[in-house]
Amino acid sequence: MNDFWLWFTTGFRHIIDWNGYDHICYIACLAVLFPLQQWKQLLVLITAFTIGHSLTLALSTLHVISPPQKIVECLIPITILSTAAYNIYSRNKKVKSLTFNYVLALVFGCIHGMGFSYLLKSLLGKSESITGPLFSFNIGLETGQLLIVAGVLFVSLFLESFFKLTRKNYTFFVSSAVFGIALLLLIQQISLISYE
Numbered sequence: 001m002n003d004f005w006l007w008f009t010t011g012f013r014h015i016i017d018w019n020g021y022d023h024i025c026y027i028a029c030l031a032v033l034f035p036l037q038q039w040k041q042l043l044v045l046i047t048a049f050t051i052g053h054s055l056t057l058a059l060s061t062l063h064v065i066s067p068p069q070k071i072v073e074c075l076i077p078i079t080i081l082s083t084a085a086y087n088i089y090s091r092n093k094k095v096k097s098l099t100f101n102y103v104l105a106l107v108f109g110c111i112h113g114m115g116f117s118y119l120l121k122s123l124l125g126k127s128e129s130i131t132g133p134l135f136s137f138n139i140g141l142e143t144g145q146l147l148i149v150a151g152v153l154f155v156s157l158f159l160e161s162f163f164k165l166t167r168k169n170y171t172f173f174v175s176s177a178v179f180g181i182a183l184l185l186l187i188q189q190i191s192l193i194s195y196e
Contacts, residue, residue: 001027007133009192010138014119016147022076022185025178027145029083030105031152032089032174035160035167039153041098046149048102051110053116054138059135060117061124072114074189079108080182087175091168 015023028048034042059065083104120137124130159165 007136008140011137015144048105049109052106053113056110056113077182077186082177084179091171
């Protein structure tokens with residue numbers, strides 16, 4: 001139980017750590033389009049992201065796949081940029097079909113899972129048994145992820161109820177801010193590669 005809690009808290013802290021703001025930005029971008037009344041549709045979308053990153057987190061940690069870290073670190077901000085741009089484009093439309101969003105979240109989840117795996121592999125070192133830590137770490141990630149989603153829904157409800165801010169404007173503001181952050185992150189990652 002102590003081992004479970006150790007890896008659970010490691011995963012949880014990783015996802016909500018402000019130093020890992022790229023993941024927070026992505027989750028916020030996924031959640032911002034949805035009002036509280038559409039929480040079931042949002043849950044489907046978050047589940048797609050979860051399935052994707054759980055799969056590649058496991059495969060990468062178990063050394064089944066070994067994607068280059070530099071490429072993954074560039075792809076992560078691209079997923080955030082793409083999601084933010086999609087939000088800005090579709091902010092005037094009501095979310096109806098989740099098929100495209102679901103597939104996109106699943107694919108982008110795979111990319112984020114590879115990013116999570118670098119931390120987990122560095123913490124595990126040459127540990128013989130990784131199944132328990134992998135499971136606990138992933139559960140911690142998911143718990144933190146759901147906390148971020150709940151926070152976004154709460155802030156959204158608060159702004160709509162008390163400040164009468166429209167969802168269209170709120171989505172535009174949040175997505176534009178996230179787009180700018182992701183663009184800076186991508187430029188930073190590209191510059192790191194070019195200097196090496």
